[in-house]
Amino acid sequence: MEASVATATRHLNKKGFLDLDVDPTLDLAAEITRLKREKNAIILAHYYQDADIQDIADYVGDSLGLSQEAARTDADIIVFAGVHFMAETAKILSPTKKVLLPDLKAGCSLADSCPAPLFRKFKEKYPDHVVVSYINGTAELKTLTDICCTSTNAVQIIESIPADKGIIFAPDINLGKYLVKTTGRDMVLWNGSCMVHEIFSHEKITKLMIRHPQAQFIAHPECEPHLLEKADYIGSTSGLLKYTQTHPATEFIVATEAGILHQMRKASPHKTFIPAPPNNTCACNDCPHMKLNTMEKLYLCMQYELPEITLPEWVIREGRASIDRMLEVSARAGL
């Protein structure tokens, strides 16, 4: 039996998602497609989502592509199959639209590592510096940021800043160190990191590379420097995907969240993709936040239009410029 919106809201308050029974015989893909049509909704999914969610989405991409799509869509509802900071970014870019996130607790260890009040104090020590923040941060952090970046456009964003200007980069220290190395710019780095990209085992990856000498080792720049030093290619999720499509190798060891392997296998079914092993007994490298989203939660969230992302008006107003600047530089760079 269907719950009322009021009952649904009570469930939501406790758990962060609609914990309602879903008829197990329901064809969820068909129901979600119907709801998309009826409500003029668009589903934007990150590459780290489960395969069934990626397959039902209107757009699957990396953080930059998802922001660009959120800014240009004419849908009435944006359903974000990703994590909280991504849905917040969509809300800042399209404040008049309803933005839904299937599970409000789908957070991000990077965003959590940089609370805005602490960052505000840190920033006060460098009053003349330009603040560049990785988009993996809270909406409030964006209000303290001059220009955002993603892993796809980070080099171009840093290079767009006059050479005589000091730069603070937050929150990912690994991406920050990678940018210092590639751009030659000296930057003040915030000490945050992604729990998924810091868990890879150097030792197990070295053994894999010995067992697969023809394989290309490819890594996301959120990985630690000692791993990036071994990589044949470093790039964002969309960069890694493109590399596997265009490089003649037929084997790839992939150091990022395992969800991306779905698109790699779809694009190059004749190639072999090996997820880089983590430092624990688990064989997977899933992001526990990304993987909170499920087809059931996606269906319920579209049915009841809950949970919804809301932001204070001042956060939208003061956070927007940093994302707009990022999109402008990206467009100029043809990204």
Ligand code: 13P
């Ligand atoms: P990109 O989407 O920019 O590749 O970043 C990966 C990531 O960690 C998103 O949470």
Ligand code: SF4
């Ligand atoms: Fe955050 Fe890392 Fe998960 Fe991306 S993979 S959402 S950076 S915790």
